[in-house]
Amino acid sequence: MKRLAYIDWMRGLACLLMFQTHCYDSWLRPELRETHLYKLSQLGGTLPAPLFIFLAGVSFALVTEKLRQKGIARNAIARQTILRGAEIFGLGILFRIQEYALGYKWVPWTDMLRVDVLNILGVSMMLMGVLCWLTSAPTISAARWRSTLAAVITAAVIGLLTPPLWTTWRPRFLPWPIETYINGTHTYNQPQHWLFPIFPWCAFAFAGLAVGFLVFSDLARREAEFFGWLGVAGIGAIALSVLFDASPIRVYAIYDYWHSNPDFLLARCGVLLIILSLTYAWCRWGFAQKGFSPVIQLGQTSLLVYWVHIEFVYGRFSFLPKRGCSIPKATFGLCVIFLAMLGLSLLRTRFKKRSVKALQPGSPVAAEPAT
Numbered sequence: 001m002k003r004l005a006y007i008d009w010m011r012g013l014a015c016l017l018m019f020q021t022h023c024y025d026s027w028l029r030p031e032l033r034e035t036h037l038y039k040l041s042q043l044g045g046t047l048p049a050p051l052f053i054f055l056a057g058v059s060f061a062l063v064t065e066k067l068r069q070k071g072i073a074r075n076a077i078a079r080q081t082i083l084r085g086a087e088i089f090g091l092g093i094l095f096r097i098q099e100y101a102l103g104y105k106w107v108p109w110t111d112m113l114r115v116d117v118l119n120i121l122g123v124s125m126m127l128m129g130v131l132c133w134l135t136s137a138p139t140i141s142a143a144r145w146r147s148t149l150a151a152v153i154t155a156a157v158i159g160l161l162t163p164p165l166w167t168t169w170r171p172r173f174l175p176w177p178i179e180t181y182i183n184g185t186h187t188y189n190q191p192q193h194w195l196f197p198i199f200p201w202c203a204f205a206f207a208g209l210a211v212g213f214l215v216f217s218d219l220a221r222r223e224a225e226f227f228g229w230l231g232v233a234g235i236g237a238i239a240l241s242v243l244f245d246a247s248p249i250r251v252y253a254i255y256d257y258w259h260s261n262p263d264f265l266l267a268r269c270g271v272l273l274i275i276l277s278l279t280y281a282w283c284r285w286g287f288a289q290k291g292f293s294p295v296i297q298l299g300q301t302s303l304l305v306y307w308v309h310i311e312f313v314y315g316r317f318s319f320l321p322k323r324g325c326s327i328p329k330a331t332f333g334l335c336v337i338f339l340a341m342l343g344l345s346l347l348r349t350r351f352k353k354r355s356v357k358a359l360q361p362g363s364p365v366a367a368e369p370a371t
Contacts, residue, residue: 006283011299014051021045023334027325057208074136082129089122120196124205155206159262162200163252193259231277237270301345
């Protein structure tokens, strides 16, 4: 499938879920926040961040594998991938500075140091670059299996260490701007479940990294069966999570299933595997690639639409009154945001294609001598 369409489709799905969550959260009147619509909207809002981070891991594995197949040295691969992670991290910092500048006098300066999705995406990519460098091997196959095993172990360790790092083992000796990257304390002196610290959020990236390398393994020769088994593994992960949660044995001093416990992380990884399996089936046998797909289009420019839509929903340029809309009015705003972001995505794609075409040999721009 061209461009591994199921990855773009999943990113596009994350964008759609993100749009509806943010729009209803920003615009609905306070009394409407107890409705079933709002609660379902917020439930759907628990998926975009794990999807984005998980898919970053899958994409990272695909890029690394192709670079290895080209015979590029491990130091060069590490340099390229780690620098890309640093670029995303820098964009995350820039985004927080932009939000502070646009919300000046209403936003505390500490928001510039908040651990957001882009920040943790960048950190995850840099950490995955280090892991892939450490697991390099003389043969591509050996490196692939080393990286897969190391990614699974790393995800498990992150999940297991999260509860104590949020409670009894908190690194209180660190300044809060650094501690917040460990457990999401920010300035609240307690970990905040709505932030995105390394523990547990990087675990999704390493889970995606393992899946991405498995796509190139012998296990995936029969691709359809492979993705079917991924879905089965996802169901099994959820079942194990429920089983562990029901167990009377408690390993941690403080048990918080819904926020920091590795059992919940296991369940969420299971959900991601099921979505990946269903998305693959939809893209291969469904209508995902029959003609133009708005979902795939959004997925191809997910960073751009994430960045821009925030300002028109939560920011100074919100075109509907915050906390002042009825359900129909907020739904209308959601439709406008969707169409506007789709249009922006199409413009970005068209501009990129023109830029690439202009640089091809024989084109008028490419033929001009350098000055």
